[in-house]
Amino acid sequence: MFISNAFAxxxxxxxxxxxxxxxxxxxxxxxxxxxxxxxxxxxxxxxxHKAMVEALAKGDEVITAGGMLGKVSKIGEQYLTVEIASGVEIQVQRSSVVQVLPKGTVSK
Incomplete structure (x- = not known):
């Protein structure tokens, strides 16, 4: 009476x-x-970015990840030599190039 039936x-x-x-x-x-x-x-x-880095050529003007602006003077398999001023060249990894600038942007 007090307990009801339980149904599943x-x-x-x-x-x-x-x-x-x-x-x-x-x-x-x-x-x-x-x-x-x-x-x-x-x-x-x-x-x-990969396509841009593979298309780099000598004479391209680039910006590196560190903010350096310069012109590519030598291209290796892993590294680039970038001329940032007359007679001043630095070596950077290819992947550190952030942007390729239009020709004539970097003035000497």
Missing amino acids: QTAGAAADPMGGFVQMLPIVGLFVVMYFVMIRPQMKRQKE
């Missing part, structure tokens, strides 16, 4: 077979948004 609750799980997928949908959506907002643009920038 299986109707909820059987009625919604996609319940687990719907709960995972926001997490999957978050990863998709992160890919398009952060990862994809970074990969695009890396690809553009």
Whole structure:
């Protein structure tokens, strides 16, 4: 009389077979948004930088990561020699070139 019968609750799980997928949908959506907002643009920038570094030639005017402006005087496989003033040359890694400037930007 005081104790009611207990019934197993299986109707909820059987009625919604996609319940687990719907709960995972926001997490999957978050990863998709992160890919398009952060990862994809970074990969695009890396690809553009790599193409720029590979296309460097003698006589190009460049800016290095340290802020030095100069003209490429020698090109090696890993390093560049950049003339930053008349008779003053520094050796930098190819990957440290940040930007290639238009011809005539660096004046002596």
